[in-house]
Amino acid sequence: MQPVQRPGGRSARVRTAVHEAVLDLLREDGWDDLNIALVAERSGVHQATIYRRWGTLNGLIDDVVHERLSQGSPVPDTGTLRGDLEAYALRLADDVAGPMASLYLRAAMLGSRGPEGETYMLNRAVQLQAMLDRAAARGERPPTLLELLEVVIAPLYYHAVFFNRPVGPDHARSLVDRLLALCGSSP
């Protein structure tokens, strides 16, 4: 009896192996040396398969970025404004650190063109607004979405992405403190 053919399963495995190879190579050597021959060697997937599926190195990198963006992650719902903001800030600080920083930069460079980037940002904005609305419904005094973006999220990106200096947990919490003080919610 022949094994069941699962082209979807194999296709997904190939995609995962190739994506992981791209991330490993970025982590080790950065962008300069990245090429499809290296990705093929690292992933164990034939170069021809990679070219057939992704066309070019840029096409492959775009696919990695968009897959990471589309994974996203649910915004926190801890029951308090401070709890939600701290959980979100701590996760984002982690998320933009390390080799992902250059992928986010890459996404940002593509962002003004690609609809995927805009869809992601719009979805994320809607989710964050819902998080703030839940706080207001509980009688808390949440900041505006713009204040959250500018006071907490922008500095997290700034430190990690521009300066390759990720923000630690205490620093991330201090940004949340600043935001809560700004909207009159600090204790």
Added chain:
Amino acid sequence: MQPVQRPGGRSARVRTAVHEAVLDLLREDGWDDLNIALVAERSGVHQATIYRRWGTLNGLIDDVVHERLSQGSPVPDTGTLRGDLEAYALRLADDVAGPMASLYLRAAMLGSRGPEGETYMLNRAVQLQAMLDRAAARGERPPTLLELLEVVIAPLYYHAVFFNRPVGPDHARSLVDRLLALCGSSP
């Protein structure tokens, strides 16, 4: 009588023409279509000259970025903390808008590797700290450098570079207001 030979002058003119061609092409078509043949055509400089001087397209782009970064611009000295901060914020908002946004992103991607990027950031930090020290010497209550970076500069980069949505003058001033309120300097 032969004209005086000025290889430095010609070399500088070639560099300017090639840099301007890169910026024009970025402004018009973005990164995807940029290549040395197009830069040669636009600048009127032979491809062979460009390859000899810059080696690769990446080498050329790095040179453009580093030249823009090294030009910098003096930090303001208007006589008041608010005046300095507003002048700085307004200029930065302009500076990171438009086609320069992608050059800054490119610089950020190179930043963690290149010593030029770090030298630029360090020089800039020293200048900004001197601006804040002048305010303290006048008896004003300036923010810390970190507060200035996080509350004003990070959002300016965030809006312009990540979202291709430059910050207008009123918005830039509101960031300065927030910073002054934070350090107890607002009226």
